Amino acid sequence: MTDTTTQKGDQMTDAPLLTDRATRLPAGSPDPAEDRSASTGLSVHGLRKTLGGRDVVAGIDLDVAPGELVSLLGPSGCGKTTTLRMVAGFLTADAGVVTMGDRDVTTLGPERRPSAMVFQNYALWPHMTVAQNVAFPLRTRRVPKAQTAERVRAALELVGLTHHATSKPTAISGGEQQRVALARAVVQEPDVLLLDEPLSNLDAKLRVGVRDEIRRIQQRLGITTVIVTHDQDEALSISDRIAVMHDGRIEQIATPAALYARPATLFVAGFIGSASTVAGRFLTGTPATVGADDTVLVRPEQVTLCEDSPLRATVARVLARGHFAEVVLAADDAELRAYVTGPPPAVGSETGVRLGEVLVYRDGLLAEVVR
Numbered sequence: 001m002t003d004t005t006t007q008k009g010d011q012m013t014d015a016p017l018l019t020d021r022a023t024r025l026p027a028g029s030p031d032p033a034e035d036r037s038a039s040t041g042l043s044v045h046g047l048r049k050t051l052g053g054r055d056v057v058a059g060i061d062l063d064v065a066p067g068e069l070v071s072l073l074g075p076s077g078c079g080k081t082t083t084l085r086m087v088a089g090f091l092t093a094d095a096g097v098v099t100m101g102d103r104d105v106t107t108l109g110p111e112r113r114p115s116a117m118v119f120q121n122y123a124l125w126p127h128m129t130v131a132q133n134v135a136f137p138l139r140t141r142r143v144p145k146a147q148t149a150e151r152v153r154a155a156l157e158l159v160g161l162t163h164h165a166t167s168k169p170t171a172i173s174g175g176e177q178q179r180v181a182l183a184r185a186v187v188q189e190p191d192v193l194l195l196d197e198p199l200s201n202l203d204a205k206l207r208v209g210v211r212d213e214i215r216r217i218q219q220r221l222g223i224t225t226v227i228v229t230h231d232q233d234e235a236l237s238i239s240d241r242i243a244v245m246h247d248g249r250i251e252q253i254a255t256p257a258a259l260y261a262r263p264a265t266l267f268v269a270g271f272i273g274s275a276s277t278v279a280g281r282f283l284t285g286t287p288a289t290v291g292a293d294d295t296v297l298v299r300p301e302q303v304t305l306c307e308d309s310p311l312r313a314t315v316a317r318v319l320a321r322g323h324f325a326e327v328v329l330a331a332d333d334a335e336l337r338a339y340v341t342g343p344p345p346a347v348g349s350e351t352g353v354r355l356g357e358v359l360v361y362r363d364g365l366l367a368e369v370v371r
């Protein structure tokens with residue numbers, strides 16, 4: 001490996017973490033100063049992988065703009081980790097091209113890519129202390145000792161683990177190990193940050209805290225980031241765009257708002273936000289050309305209770321949600337949900353229901369928006 005160390009780094013003793021991009025030292029880059037910029041985007045085209053006779057990744061195209069955060073969201077086994085490992089260089093693709101900035105990195109090993117990855121299973125070295133684990137990627141890149149110490153200190157502070165610097169990974173909790181893995185990635189100050197379920201083992205409060213912290217760092221430094229998750233709330237709250245994966249493919253990629261408002265397929269609709277699906281005949285009497293075999297998607301916020309509506313329903317359940325109630329309504333054999341602020345209706349009572357905007361799906365694809 002080329003020694004990319006420069007003396008510049010030695011002056012960084014009291015600099016905050018990840019602010020001085022000029023001192024960043026990617027492996028395999030003979031001239032860091034020339035190659036450093038906050039404008040490294042990521043491009044993936046035609047990425048494929050067959051494992052155990054199955055097309056686990058079946059042709060992924062993904063463009064992540066410089067400084068953008070894109071989530072890969074999808075159910076277990078849909079190929080998220082496999083995709084990320086190929087982007088990071090830990091797994092060789094059967095086909096496809098991966099570009100970071102203007103460099104084709106498809107055939108480069110992970111240490112020669114300007115990226116860092118946090119693994120789903122942490123992959124910490126058990127014989128090293130927490131601080132040594134975080135320092136490891138800097139040691140392999142021969143970053144000067146003083147700079148390494150400062151960057152490790154700052155990274156551990158970032159994830160709230162300063163007090164565990166000298167602990168072994170086996171002596172800390174799963175959530176703490178996960179944060180060590182995160183520190184080990186951000187300490188490298190990568191152009192492209194690849195995170196595989198980095199929050200899955202944190203408790204609810206810590207999860208939101210670390211999530212917001214990842215977003216804050218990522219935005220401040222403009223690090224191009226791909227984060228794998230199967231948690232829609234996580235994806236919706238930190239992403240510039242979300243790519244919904246299904247069976248080795250990206251089914252839709254869009255902003256959180258667009259994905260929620262106009263899910264292109266029933267699969268995406270079922271994965272993002274809360275919604276009821278009812279048969280097409282439910283909408284008879286509307287001006288739309290809705291067929292009996294169509295599926296109509298109704299979001300709870302598009303359902304209002306009003307006595308004078310001809311569409312009748314029975315209140316089946318009332319779920320307390322804090323500042324509002326979620327009212328479950330039975331209408332024929334369909335179930336609808338509505339959010340009600342103020343006193344909810346009594347269970348068993350009959351009520352009129354009015355629908356706002358609903359989405360009509362034909363053969364699984366969004367066909368019409370009906371208001």
Ligand SMILES: Nc1ncnc2c1ncn2[C@@H]1O[C@H](COP(=O)(O)OP(=O)(O)OP(=O)(O)O)[C@@H](O)[C@H]1O
Pocket residue numbers: 051052056074075076077078079080081082083120230
């Ligand atoms: N080495 C392998 N040999 C055979 N099949 C594999 C191998 N690695 C992964 N798979 C299969 O490929 C599919 C996708 O795996 P992958 O780990 O990418 O899923 P994932 O989307 O990350 O799921 P999760 O949310 O559970 O982490 C799974 O069905 C998995 O069993």
Ligand SMILES: [Mg+2]
Pocket residue numbers: 080081082120196
């Ligand atoms: Mg996975």
